[in-house]
Amino acid sequence: MFHKEGYKIITSTVLLLLAVNIISYLSINTYWIKFSILAVSIVILIMILQFFRNPKRLTQLDSSYAVSPVDGKVVVVEEVFEKEYFKDKRLQVSVFMSPINVHVTRHPVGGIVKYSKYHPGKFLVAWHPKSSEENERTTVVVENSEFGEILYRQVAGALAKRIVNYAVEGEEVAQGSDSGFIKFGSRVDIFFPLNTKINVKLNDKVKGGLSVIANI
Incomplete structure (x- = not known):
């Protein structure tokens, strides 16, 4: 498929x-x-x-946890200041995708899309510290009944020259459903409230729509 x-x-x-x-x-x-x-x-x-393979993923729907939005390796787990939307401190988890990973982006939680915005930008390598703020990217915020608002950001890399984002403000989305696609490698950043329990650590391998990366 x-x-x-x-x-x-x-x-x-x-x-x-x-x-x-x-x-x-x-x-x-x-x-x-x-x-x-x-x-x-x-x-x-x-x-x-x-x-471009798109394997079928049967996400176990549960509003008390967030699944990984993409396949790849965890490269960031840290407390940061998120300055685009929340403008406060959040727990950031970043997953890096190599060119051989599945590149479908999935909604980590279900809920209502509160924010969806595309930002043109540079094409620094995806692991560059400033790529999340300076590269071409899309930012999506979904309001979830348990977590509140969760922000996740598709970030282009040196090879990824096209980001596709399906999230539309005001729409209800299902956990694990398609949120978009990043062509030819990059990363996704997810921002959680500070009281979230993070279930992954650096260098862990995760599967989009399947791996539970955080619990409220």
């Missing part, structure tokens, strides 16, 4: 690689060159398909 954000790229890639291999088959007489072009084409197609 593939994410809808990948349909155009997958189709274009298949057509381009098909054309390249037809041309090589008709115009190149050397067998090993033909085989090499075919092998490289297969590798490229596999990479594109695995990047």
Whole structure:
């Protein structure tokens, strides 16, 4: 199963690689060159398909905990000052996605979308300390019955040149449902109230929609 954000790229890639291999088959007489072009084409197609895969995740709905919004590795667990929306101290958990991770972004909690905003910006590497504030990003706040308001931010990286955000202010969203997509690697920051129990630590591997990262 593939994410809808990948349909155009997958189709274009298949057509381009098909054309390249037809041309090589008709115009190149050397067998090993033909085989090499075919092998490289297969590798490229596999990479594109695995990047846009969208595995079905059965999130156990529970308003008392938050699930990870993405697959990846926990790179930040700390108390910070969140200055865009809350303008106070929060507990931040950040998950970094490599190019081989699933890149679907999922809502960590269910509730009402109170805030959704896109910010143009730079493309610093995703682990750069200032990437959360200076890179291209989207910020979403969902009001949850147990946690109150939870903020999560999709952050572009050096390779991620496109962020897709589906959250619309005023809409009700389900925990674990699609919130967006980040193309070609990056990170997501989640900001919790200070009284939240964080269930992950640095370098933990998490699964979007499945791994419980925090409890109220």
